[in-house]
Amino acid sequence: MRGLAALAALALPALTSAPSAAADGAPRYRTAAGSKPVKGAESAAEAPRLDRGQHVDTFRRGETKYYAVALDGTSNAYFPVVAVPRPGTKVEDYTDRLTVKVEDSGGTTCGSDGTAQFHSGGTAYPVADYAARLIGPGVANCQHAGPYYVVVSREGPLTSGPEPWAVEIGHLTEPALQGAAPSPSAPGGWSSATPAPPTDATTHQVLGGSGFNDAAAVRRGVWRDRLAPGETRFYRVPVDWGQRLNLSAELPNSTTPTTAFVPSALGLTVYNPARGAVSQDGFVAYDGKPAAARAFTAPVAYGNRAAPERAVAGMRFAGWYYVAVTLSARTAAAFPQGAALTLRVDLRGTPQAGPGYVSPAGDLGSPPGDDGTRGPAQGTGGPRTAVAYAGIGVGVLLLAGLGAWTVLARRAAARGTVPTVLPRPELPTDQQTTRASPRRPAAP
Structure with missing residues (x-):
C-alpha cells in the first residue's frame, strides 16, 4: 500500500x-514556467539585471522601477509588461495604466513608450504592451551595444484601488536580417473592409487560458467557451507572413427578465507575439440582445513596423497572435451563471516567405510549426x-x-x-x- x-x-x-x-x-493569471522573481530599483545605479525570458515584480500606485539590460548592436530587443490586478480591483479607464520605456545609459529614450491601460468601464483584467530598442537605418537613437535600462511605471488616480499589481516583465530578442529590410507596404495596398466571420456548422469546444502563458491554441473555425462576469480568457492563433486575422467574439441574448444597459460589456483585444496590443478599443455595449466585438487586422509584414498607425505597426512578426476576451463584471445581472461565448476565427491571405534572419527567429518572426519546440495549433486547450x-x-x-x-x-x-x-x-x-x-x- x-x-x-x-x-x-x-x-x-x-x-x-x-x-x-x-x-x-x-x-488566476498563470505566470510563465521558469519566470524569475525580480525587484526593480528606484535608482538606475541599483537596477537588477533583466536577462532574457520572463520575470515577475509587484507595483504600487505611483511607483517607478529600473531594470538593467545589456544589448548588442545588431538585434531588436522587446520588453513587454503585463499588468495583472486582482479580479475585483477598482480601476479607472485610461488613467490607471502601466507604462514602459527603454533608455540608454545617457538617459536617451529609445523609440516610443508602451502603455497598458484599461477600457472596460471599471473591470480589472490583464493588460499588456511593450517598449523596444530597434536597430535600423530609419532609427536615430540607441544603435550602439552597451548598457540600457528598462523603466516601468504604474500611474493612476487616487479614486482607483490602492492594491499592488502583479506585473510580468519580459525580455525578448528579434535577430538581425540578412541584407536590407523589406520596404513598408504601400498605403491602400490591402483592403480594410471587414469580411464576414466564419459560419461553419461544426463548432469546437475550447477552454481559454488565464493569460498569455496558457492561452488555448485555436485555428480557423467557430469555437465555444464560457465566461464568468469579470473574467478574461486568452486564445492564440498561428499567423504567417502575409496573413491577417478576422475575429468575432459574441454574446447571446440574456434570459433574465430585466437587463441593465452595460456600455463596456464585452472586450476583444489582439496582441502580437511580443505582447504588444494591436488594437485596444474593442469593448462593445450590451443591452440584453446578442452583441459582438470584432477585429480585422492588417496583413503580417516586416515593413509594417515603419507605419505610423498602431494597428498596422503591431502586425510586424509571424508567430502566435493572442486574442483576449473580457466580460465586464457589470454583466452579472444579465449572466448570473456565466455567459456562453462564441469565438469565430478566420485567417485571410496566402502565407508568404518572410525576411531572412541571421539566426532562428524563435517566437518573434518564426511561423508556428517551423520551430521544433512550437507545434501547430490544436485547438483543445x-x-x-x-x-x-x-x-x-x-x-x-x-x-x-x-x-x-x-x-x-x-x-x-x-x-x-x-x-x-x-x-x-x-x-x-x-x-x-x-x-x-x-x-x-x-x-x-
Missing part, C-alpha cells in the same frame, strides 16, 4: 495542472491540455512500473528476498521536462 501511495504522490503534480481559482471562481496528457502518460508509465515491481516481488519472495527499490520507468524527453519543471505559483 505504501508503494501505491508513493506512486499516487508522484503522479499527482502532473495531473493537477489547472490554474488556481480566484475567490470568485475565475482562474494549449499548455493545459499538453500538461494533462503528459500527466496521463506519466501515470501509465508509473502503473507499468508498479506491475514490474509486483512481478519482481513475487519472484523474490519465492527466493526468500524482497526487492527494496521500485524500478524507475524511463520517460520520454518531453515528459521528463514536464515533471521536472516546478509549478509556478499564480500571481498574487
